[in-house]
Amino acid sequence: MTMTPPTLNDIYAARERIAPHLLPSPLLKHPLLDQATGLSVWVKHENHNPTGAFKVRGGLNLVASLTPDERARGIVTASTGNHGQSIGLAARLHGVACTVFVPVGNNPEKNAAIRAYGATVEEVGKDFDEARECCEQRAAETGARYVHSANEPLLIAGVGTYGLEVFEHLPAVDVVLVAIGGGSGACGLITVRNALGAKTRIIGVGAANAPAVEQSWRGRERVVGESANTFAEGVATRVTFDLTFGILKQHLDDFILLTEEELAEGVRLALRATHNLAEGAGSASLAAAMKLRDQLQGQRVACVMSGGNLDHARLKWVLG
Numbered sequence: 001m002t003m004t005p006p007t008l009n010d011i012y013a014a015r016e017r018i019a020p021h022l023l024p025s026p027l028l029k030h031p032l033l034d035q036a037t038g039l040s041v042w043v044k045h046e047n048h049n050p051t052g053a054f055k056v057r058g059g060l061n062l063v064a065s066l067t068p069d070e071r072a073r074g075i076v077t078a079s080t081g082n083h084g085q086s087i088g089l090a091a092r093l094h095g096v097a098c099t100v101f102v103p104v105g106n107n108p109e110k111n112a113a114i115r116a117y118g119a120t121v122e123e124v125g126k127d128f129d130e131a132r133e134c135c136e137q138r139a140a141e142t143g144a145r146y147v148h149s150a151n152e153p154l155l156i157a158g159v160g161t162y163g164l165e166v167f168e169h170l171p172a173v174d175v176v177l178v179a180i181g182g183g184s185g186a187c188g189l190i191t192v193r194n195a196l197g198a199k200t201r202i203i204g205v206g207a208a209n210a211p212a213v214e215q216s217w218r219g220r221e222r223v224v225g226e227s228a229n230t231f232a233e234g235v236a237t238r239v240t241f242d243l244t245f246g247i248l249k250q251h252l253d254d255f256i257l258l259t260e261e262e263l264a265e266g267v268r269l270a271l272r273a274t275h276n277l278a279e280g281a282g283s284a285s286l287a288a289a290m291k292l293r294d295q296l297q298g299q300r301v302a303c304v305m306s307g308g309n310l311d312h313a314r315l316k317w318v319l320g
Contacts, residue, residue, distance in 0.1 A: 006156050007195070008191065008192060008196075011157050013157070014154070017060065018060040022057065022060065024165045025162060028042065029043075030043060036269060039293055040300055042173070042300070043286070043302075045276065046282075047276055051089055051117075052308045053308070054304070055082045057158040057160075057162060058156070059090035060090045060093070062152060062155055066096065071095075071096045073142075073143050073145055075098050076142075080103065081110030083149045084110070085309075091118070098120070099120040100121050101124055102121055102123055107233065107309075110309060148241070149182050150183060150184055150243060151242055156243070157188070160187075163189040167196055170302060173301075176201075177285035177288045177302070178203070179232070179281040180214075180255070182244055183244030185304060187247040190251045201254065202252060203252075203288065204255040205287075206284075207230035207232050207236065207258060209227070209230040211225065212225030212240065216245065216249075218255065226238070232263050233279070233280070264280070264317075266287030266290075267280060267318045269287065270283040274286075276305060282310075
């Protein structure tokens with residue numbers, strides 16, 4: 001598997017591949033959000049995609065690019081939800097068998113959604129990283145095409161198509177706030193920004209309870225976290241991944257961590273000010289805009305609402 005970071009041309013090629021299945025997502029102003037934050041904010045609504053998250057772009061691009069041999073062997077992947085739905089949807093569209101490994105006790109609504117796309121779900125391991133290890137073992141045993149959730153240039157090129165849309169619709173954007181779990185979304189944005197020569201600052205957002213990526217980015221060494229105990233599954237990662245981390249380390253402008261209460265307030269803010277249901281990672285960018293509002297005054301800010309797959313129980317907890 002080649003691990004060369006994708007180029008702008010790869011992202012343009014991805015746009016051609018996914019266009020039959022996907023419309024550009026809205027980039028919207030919400031007056032109540034501007035009022036609440038005191039900023040000029042545009043929201044990139046990746047929560048409006050099929051599967052309700054940005055990752056569908058990567059899955060569609062990768063599965064469309066598989067060789068006939070890879071299609072015949074089927075694909076396996078590990079996910080807590082959005083990536084699994086993305087690969088499941090793309091596999092169904094292209095007639096490829098797909099198994100998704102999720103941790104035991106994973107969000108049952110996300111499991112149901114993955115199954116609804118026709119994928120097989122296997123629940124193993126105490127967290128994402130253990131599920132991923134079981135998945136890698138299965139791929140080694142069966143010869144299935146293992147799809148890593150971050151170390152895949154085709155995934156980054158696919159999700160980079162939303163970066164293209166942001167910079168095409170808002171060329172003068174000063175700052176983009178984006179949640180970082182595996183980092184593919186931020187890496188797509190960075191790839192587009194760098195290739196276009198834009199001066200935009202890209203700021204990553206994570207959870208204080210899952211600080212491994214942020215600590216690795218700030219420090220001299222890549223750390224493995226003890227835990228990732230955050231309700232925002234999309235940023236609940238204890239490890240960094242070679243391909244995405246290399247790009248982030250070199251090109252990400254800043255990184256901010258949010259408490260569980262700040263992340264929960266982000267979900268409430270999304271509901272109140274944009275009338276969108278966002279999951280914890282999906283509204284993390286809005287919560288970050290609120291937290292950074294003093295330093296973002298007078299700038300054009302884009303917030304990536306990366307996903308809207310918040311389950312019923314978690315929503316009750318957030319609103320309670």
